[in-house]
Amino acid sequence: xxxxxxxxxxxxxxxxxxxxxxxxxxxxxxxxxxxxxxxxxxxxxxxxxxxxxxxxxxxxxxxxxxxxxxxxxxxxxxxxxxxxxxxxxxxxxxxxxxxxxxxxxxxxxxxxxxxxxxxxxxxxxxxxxxxxxx
Amino acid sequence: xxxxxxxxxxxxxxxxxxxxxxxxxxxxxxxxxxxxxxxxxxxxxxxxxxxxxxxxxxxxxxxxxxxxxxxxxxxxxxxxxxxxxxxxxxxxxxxxxxxxxxxxxxxxxxxxxxxxxxxxxxxxxxxxxxxxxxxxxxxxxxxxxxxxxxxxxxxxxxxxxxxxxxxxxxxxxxxxxxxxxxxxxxxxxxxxxxxxxxxxxxxxxxxxxxxxxxxxxxxxxxxxxxxxxxxxxxxxxxxxxxxxxxxxxxxxxxxxxxxxxxxxxxxxxxxxxxxxxxxxxxxxxxxxxxxxxxxxxxxxxxxxxxxxxxxxxxxxxxxxxxx
Numbered sequence: 001x002x003x004x005x006x007x008x009x010x011x012x013x014x015x016x017x018x019x020x021x022x023x024x025x026x027x028x029x030x031x032x033x034x035x036x037x038x039x040x041x042x043x044x045x046x047x048x049x050x051x052x053x054x055x056x057x058x059x060x061x062x063x064x065x066x067x068x069x070x071x072x073x074x075x076x077x078x079x080x081x082x083x084x085x086x087x088x089x090x091x092x093x094x095x096x097x098x099x100x101x102x103x104x105x106x107x108x109x110x111x112x113x114x115x116x117x118x119x120x121x122x123x124x125x126x127x128x129x130x131x132x133x134x
Numbered sequence: 135x136x137x138x139x140x141x142x143x144x145x146x147x148x149x150x151x152x153x154x155x156x157x158x159x160x161x162x163x164x165x166x167x168x169x170x171x172x173x174x175x176x177x178x179x180x181x182x183x184x185x186x187x188x189x190x191x192x193x194x195x196x197x198x199x200x201x202x203x204x205x206x207x208x209x210x211x212x213x214x215x216x217x218x219x220x221x222x223x224x225x226x227x228x229x230x231x232x233x234x235x236x237x238x239x240x241x242x243x244x245x246x247x248x249x250x251x252x253x254x255x256x257x258x259x260x261x262x263x264x265x266x267x268x269x270x271x272x273x274x275x276x277x278x279x280x281x282x283x284x285x286x287x288x289x290x291x292x293x294x295x296x297x298x299x300x301x302x303x304x305x306x307x308x309x310x311x312x313x314x315x316x317x318x319x320x321x322x323x324x325x326x327x328x329x330x331x332x333x334x335x336x337x338x339x340x341x342x343x344x345x346x347x348x349x350x351x352x353x354x355x356x357x358x359x360x361x362x363x364x365x366x367x368x369x370x371x372x373x374x375x376x377x378x379x380x381x382x383x384x385x386x387x388x389x390x391x392x393x394x395x396x397x398x399x400x401x402x403x404x405x406x407x408x409x410x411x412x413x414x415x416x417x418x419x420x421x422x423x424x425x426x427x428x429x430x431x432x433x434x435x436x437x438x439x440x441x442x443x444x445x446x447x448x449x450x451x452x453x454x455x456x457x
Binding site for chain 1: 317
């Protein structure tokens with residue numbers, strides 16, 4: 001399974017049940033990588049993909065649904081339960097410090113960084129995209 | 135039974151002895167800052183307790199820079215929520231303290247120019263009895279060393295306010311970076327991305343006649359999506375872990391240290407030092423020295439600020455009092 005997540009400087013994901021930030025160009029990058037593959041998301045993430053041609057599959061438990069070779073975009077779910085299933089991690093770093101009360105819960109050091117590149121988002125000066133493989 | 139009790143006492147004495155030895159070794163090998171960190175003493179003794187906001191008692195500081203109030207729900211009334219950008223700053227009170235500020239943050243309110251110097255503003259509690267409270271500590275304890283920042287209530291990145299005394303309070307580096315900046319970042323990036331508006335209300339909370347706020351109450355609400363994007367109600371603590379603050383005056387010292395007397399040397403903020411000028415000879419002197427006593431009245435002036443500005447204007451430092 002491939003999991004995609006966005007993190008701030010403290011590995012935060014959400015605050016007060018809301019995403020820390022969003023960026024249109026980041027979502028375009030996610031969709032570009034997908035090609036013709038479908039992506040599993042939770043109902044909360046639907047808004048980000050509205051109006052795009054991404055093949056989204058909305059599920060209350062997208063990690064369960066994406067088990068195997070699926071691709072999953074995660075905002076409001078912890079990952080540790082599915083640690084053994086995750087082969088590829090794509091981390092988008094905001095390079096910003098936001099308020100947080102919901103954190104990314106995998107030890108990224110257990111994965112190997114295979115790709116890293118910076119790009120300018122629609123509202124973020126520098127977003128860093130990192131690809132990790134087990 | 136008696137024998138058992140005696141044996142236990144012996145064990146206790148040995149344990150205490152071992153603890154003393156360990157403590158002595160720790161103090162021999164580590165400095166005070168390291169020990170504070172090792173012990174996890176981040177709680178700032180002296181932080182005011184029993185702060186009540188809208189009938190809710192703020193929990194005491196427990197190593198987290200901010201805490202939710204009202205279960206994280208902001209309290210803007212319908213009539214307070216606007217769809218056009220504006221900003222409001224209260225007049226300073228009789229003690230020179232800032233009051234509530236609020237804004238409807240839109241893309242049109244955000245700055246288009248670089249931030250300017252704000253060193254000309256002296257917020258309440260920045261100085262006390264003529265001396266700067268902006269003491270310098272180990273950078274292990276305070277990022278950058280100096281305990282205080284002139285903290286914007288409505289952040290510069292949101293409304294572009296520079297040296298507005300109604301928008302700047304004496305806040306710790308920790309408050310500024312850990313307690314306030316993350317919320318400003320969240321609002322700024324949301325507004326840039328969506329072009330929506332965010333209601334933002336920031337209130338410094340003072341205990342009685344304190345000159346330094348004990349913390350900052352912040353509420354945010356994104357207007358067009360009815361809080362789906364930005365929605366918070368938090369209190370950020372004006373503390374600096376490892377340092378004790380006298381909120382009445384702004385004076386501060388390492389936790390566990392005695393409060394320095396007024397005679398004790400303090401590190402003065404270079405932007406707040408006053409110099410005596412001889413406008414004829416273009417020399418500047420320490421205000422406290424007698425070097426400037428003989429300057430003719432028509433040539434005498436004073437300047438408060440960074441001495442580099444004087445040097446840039448062609449002045450040179452007196453070689454006797456060495457300001």
